[in-house]
Amino acid sequence: MSLRFRLILLLSILFLGVILAAAVALLSNTQANVGAEARAALGLVGAFAAEVDAADGVSPATVEAISGTRHLRVESGLPRSAASGEAAPGSVPGWFARMVSPVELPAPVQMKLAADASTIVPIEVRAAPGDEIAEAWDDLAASATYAMVLFLVLCAGTSLVVTRELAPLALLGAALRHVEDGALDTRMPHAALPEIERLSIGFNRMAMALGEAQRTNRELTRRIIGVQESERRALARELHDEFGQHLTAIRADAAALLAPNATVETSRVSGRAIEDTAATLMHLLRSMLERLRPEALDALGLCAALEDLAGAFRSRNCDVVVTTDLPASVDLEEERAIALYRVAQEALTNIARHANAGRVSIGLTSGERLALRIEDDGRGMPGGACAEGFGLLGMRERIDSCGGVLEIRRGVGGRGTSVCAWFPENPV
Numbered sequence: 448m449s450l451r452f453r454l455i456l457l458l459s460i461l462f463l464g465v466i467l468a469a470a471v472a473l474l475s476n477t478q479a480n481v482g483a484e485a486r487a488a489l490g491l492v493g494a495f496a497a498e499v500d501a502a503d504g505v506s507p508a509t510v511e512a513i514s515g516t517r518h519l520r521v522e523s524g525l526p527r528s529a530a531s532g533e534a535a536p537g538s539v540p541g542w543f544a545r546m547v548s549p550v551e552l553p554a555p556v557q558m559k560l561a562a563d564a565s566t567i568v569p570i571e572v573r574a575a576p577g578d579e580i581a582e583a584w585d586d587l588a589a590s591a592t593y594a595m596v597l598f599l600v601l602c603a604g605t606s607l608v609v610t611r612e613l614a615p616l617a618l619l620g621a622a623l624r625h626v627e628d629g630a631l632d633t634r635m636p637h638a639a640l641p642e643i644e645r646l647s648i649g650f651n652r653m654a655m656a657l658g659e660a661q662r663t664n665r666e667l668t669r670r671i672i673g674v675q676e677s678e679r680r681a682l683a684r685e686l687h688d689e690f691g692q693h694l695t696a697i698r699a700d701a702a703a704l705l706a707p708n709a710t711v712e713t714s715r716v717s718g719r720a721i722e723d724t725a726a727t728l729m730h731l732l733r734s735m736l737e738r739l740r741p742e743a744l745d746a747l748g749l750c751a752a753l754e755d756l757a758g759a760f761r762s763r764n765c766d767v768v769v770t771t772d773l774p775a776s777v778d779l780e781e782e783r784a785i786a787l788y789r790v791a792q793e794a795l796t797n798i799a800r801h802a803n804a805g806r807v808s809i810g811l812t813s814g815e816r817l818a819l820r821i822e823d824d825g826r827g828m829p830g831g832a833c834a835e836g837f838g839l840l841g842m843r844e845r846i847d848s849c850g851g852v853l854e855i856r857r858g859v860g861g862r863g864t865s866v867c868a869w870f871p872e873n874p875v
Contacts, residue, residue: 451613458605459598466594473590474546477583482549485574488519492572493556521572539577539584547580615643622650631658667840682735689731693724700724741788748776749784750811753791753819757809760795767798772810777817786845787811787819787868790853793838794821794866802826804863818869825863828855842868 555571615638625633631654635647700717703709709717736742744752750773761769779787791809798804802825810820839855846853851870858865 450616451609454609454613455602455606458609459602462598462601462605466598470587470591470594473587477587478547478549481547481576481579481583484579485549485576488574492519492558519572519575521570539581543584543587544577544580547583548576612640615640615647619646619650622654626654626657631661663840667844671841678738685731685735690728693728693731697721697724744784744788749779749787750774750776752788753809753811756788756791756795760799760807764799767804768806770806770808772808774811774813777811777813779817783817783849783851783870786849786851787817789845790842790866790868791819791821793842797838798823798825798864802864816869816871818867821866822858823863824858827857827862828864842866 555573558570558572615635619635622633622635633654635650638644638647700720704714704717704721706713733742741752741755743755753773754771757769757771761767795807798807798821802823804823804825807821807823810822812818812820843853846868849870851868854865854867854869856865856867857863
């Protein structure tokens with residue numbers, strides 16, 4: 448059941464309940480009015496009967512006048528006990544007559560009719576509410592017709608108002624479907640209602656954030672692909688220039704070693720050259736493998752790999768004091784260990800390139816949460832650098848993918864930069 452139909456149904460039930468309550472109140476008042484009218488009419492006849500009580504009877508003309516009065520009926524004969532109710536005209540439903548008839552009618556008034564000079568006929572005047580009930584039924588029928596017309600008008604008006612007021616929700620649903628289809632430039636118009644306006648503002652902010660995230664991800668993907676291609680070109684160049692050159696030298700020395708006229712001295716020189724070239728190739732291979740995957744990370748764990756990374760940074764930046772505060776070891780899943788190592792690697796690269804720092808500290812704490820912190824006392828980062836640097840964005844994406852948080856802030860006193868990557872818990 449839609450919200451629009453539910454609101455219209457609930458309001459229609461409310462309107463119908465109000466109308467029914469008014470009808471019940473009207474019927475209750477009608478019953479009281481019918482009884483009051485009957486008592487008033489019979490009271491007048493009783494007062495008249497008391498005035499003429501001493502006389503020999505009332506004239507036929509007086510009885511005829513009483514008979515023509517509404518709410519009264521003249522009967523001749525012996526007195527009878529009061530009846531509760533009076534038959535209504537045939538046009539009035541029996542259920543309505545029973546509902547609005549007084550619970551108890553007043554006792555009939557006893558009178559004497561002087562038919563002629565020698566004949567006295569006892570008569571009684573009784574209350575007859577049938578005319579009042581018929582009039583009440585006519586009024587109720589007219590009121591019911593007006594109430595039905597009013598109910599239909601209210602239902603139609605409610606449908607129009609609810610449809611108009613809920614139209615922004617239909618627009619919001621359509622906008623959400625457009626966003627689902629990839630149209631992240633979809634925006635909601637301003638709404639008059641404050642609640643709908645807040646929804647529109649929230650939707651527009653969400654669409655803008657999704658669009659910005661999509662653009663950032665596309666740019667990050669482009670940069671990642673570019674970095675991969677650069678790494679491949681560098682590896683291909685090193686393999687071609689370094690390995691190709693040294694392998695050619697090994698091949699030449701091996702040919703000289705295997706020559707028929709090779710002397711002992713020539714063989715010794717060629718063998719030494721092959722040994723030196725092989726050692727150089729081993730060093731190149733180790734450096735290439737270190738760039739692709741740190742050997743210490745697999746062999747000794749994260750703490751030892753971070754210590755090696757700090758040592759390599761010291762050797763390349765002799766004027767920078769590097770301190771480490773690392774535990775002996777931590778139990779950490781491979782994906783998070785690699786993420787923390789790459790964050791430390793990127794942070795140290797940025798410090799070497801941009802910070803002009805004199806001191807760098809690397810700390811790793813474990814417990815309720817595992818946190819890696821790299822701090823320096825350099826020039827710090829200009830405003831917006833955190834959002835614009837794709838190296839930092841790559842760090843953030845790497846940590847987010849592992850369920851962690853990356854925080855980049857200015858250092859103490861506004862100098863330097865503090866990079867902290869942490870995970871809510873340290874899974875063993």
